[in-house]
Amino acid sequence: MAGGVELGFAAAAGPEDAWRLRSAYFPSKLGGRPAWLGEDGLPGLGALRCARCQQPRAFLLQLYAPLPGRRDAFHRSLFVFACRGAACYRLPGPGGPLCVFRSQLPRRNRFYPEEPPPEDPPPGPVAPPGRLRSGARLCRVCGCLGPRACGRCHRAAYCGTEHQALDWRRGHRRTCGQAGDADNSENATTAPGEDKFLFPEYEILIEPEEPEFPADSSADPDDDKGAAGTSKEAEEQEEHRVSSSTGEGSQSLDEETLEAMAKHETEDDKIFRMFKERIAAEPEQIIRYCRGGEGPIWVSRENIPKEQDIPNCACGAKRVFEFQIMPQILNHLQVDSLGESIDWGTLVVYTCAENCGDENEYVEEFIWKQDFSTSSIKFPSSS
Known part of the structure; x- marks a missing residue:
C-alpha cells in the first residue's frame, strides 16, 4: 500500500x-x-x-x-x-x-x-480449496487448518469437534463417503x-x-485547536441534546450545575464529533x-x-x-x-x-x- x-x-x-x-x-x-x-x-x-x-x-x-x-x-x-x-x-x-x-x-x-x-x-x-499445495488440509466449515478427519469417510477435514458436529448436522451425514463429497470438490x-x-x-x-483534512486532524483530543474546529451547528445540536436530556426537571437545577453538565457532555462527545467529521x-x-x-x-x-x-x-x-x-x-x-x-x-x-x-x-x-x-x-x- x-x-x-x-x-x-x-x-x-x-x-x-x-x-x-x-x-x-x-x-x-x-x-x-x-x-x-x-x-x-x-x-x-x-x-x-x-x-x-x-x-x-x-x-x-x-x-x-x-x-x-x-x-x-x-x-x-x-x-x-x-x-x-x-x-x-x-x-x-x-x-x-x-x-x-x-x-x-x-x-x-x-x-x-x-x-x-x-x-x-x-x-x-x-x-x-480443501487442501493447500503444501499438503495442509483445511476445515470444510471455516477454511482454517483442518487436522481432524471424519471418522467414517476419512476425507472431510475439520479444525475441531465443533465444526465436525456442525457439518454433520448441516448435511455431511447424508453425503459422507459419496464421490462428490471429496475434500477438493466444489461440494466440499x-x-x-x-x-x-x-x-x-x-x-x-x-x-x-x-486530502480534505490536515494530517493532524486526529490530534490529541485535549488540543484546543482540535476543539475549535467543531462547527457551530454541531455545538447547537449538542446544546439542544443536553437541554432535552434534562427535561422539565432542569428547572430545579442551578445555573452552575447546568453549565457543568453541558461542559461534561461537550467534552465527552467532542472526539465522536471529530470522528464523524473526519469520515463525512x-x-x-x-x-x-x-x-x-x-x-x-x-x-x-x-x-x-x-x-x-x-x-x-x-x-x-x-x-x-x-x-x-x-x-x-x-x-x-x-x-x-x-x-x-x-x-x-x-x-x-x-x-x-x-x-x-x-x-x-x-x-x-x-x-x-x-x-x-x-x-x-x-x-x-x-x-
Whole structure:
C-alpha cells in the first residue's frame, strides 16, 4: 500500500468474482474463508479460539499490505478473526473475541510465480480449496487448518469437534463417503451466503483518502485547536441534546450545575464529533490504513490505549499502528438480532515495527477494541 491514509470499501462479490478472492490473486476481502498467503505455519485451533467463550473464531477480513523496499515482505497479508458470540464483546480493550495474524513472503517463494497473476478470469469456476499445495488440509466449515478427519469417510477435514458436529448436522451425514463429497470438490464447502458460521463475503477495494483534512486532524483530543474546529451547528445540536436530556426537571437545577453538565457532555462527545467529521466525505469506509503514519481516529475519549497498553512484539520490537476497522463494517456482517449482537466502535491493529518473522510462520499481532461512549450517539447504519 502507498503512503498516506488509504480507505477500504466493501464491494459485493458474486460467483463470477470469486476467482479474484483466492490466494493466487492476493486479495483484500471481508468474510467467507481466509485466502491464506503462506501455506506453512497456519494458526491452529488453539490460537483461533475466543479468549472468552473458547469457541472457534470466524474469519473476519484480510488485507494485502506488502512493504515496499522489504524483500522479505514483497507479499504480505494481515488476517483478522472474530468470535460470533455477542456476549464476548461486552468488555473493551485488547484481544478477547478478536485476534490478528501476519504472513509475508519474498517475491521468489515456493507458492506463487514471480510475475503478477493474470487480470483475466480463469476459464472455469474456482472453488475454495480443501487442501493447500503444501499438503495442509483445511476445515470444510471455516477454511482454517483442518487436522481432524471424519471418522467414517476419512476425507472431510475439520479444525475441531465443533465444526465436525456442525457439518454433520448441516448435511455431511447424508453425503459422507459419496464421490462428490471429496475434500477438493466444489461440494466440499458451503458458500459463505449459505453458511451460518461464515460472515458474508465481499471484496475490499482500496482507495487513497482525499486530502480534505490536515494530517493532524486526529490530534490529541485535549488540543484546543482540535476543539475549535467543531462547527457551530454541531455545538447547537449538542446544546439542544443536553437541554432535552434534562427535561422539565432542569428547572430545579442551578445555573452552575447546568453549565457543568453541558461542559461534561461537550467534552465527552467532542472526539465522536471529530470522528464523524473526519469520515463525512466517505461514510461507507470500513478500513483506514496508514502503517506507522497518522494514527487511528477514535470514537470516544474513553478506553484509548496508552503506550504501555500496546505490548511489544515477541521479537522485542515496539508495535506501530497499521490499520483500523470502522463501525460501518457491521452493516455488512448480518449480525443484527432482536437480542445482543456483535458490536464495536472501532478495532485498531498494531503490528511489529521491525516486521519480524519469515515465510514459514504466521505471526500474531495486537488488536484493540474501543466501544462507543455511553453518552455518544451510536454510528448510524446505512441501511
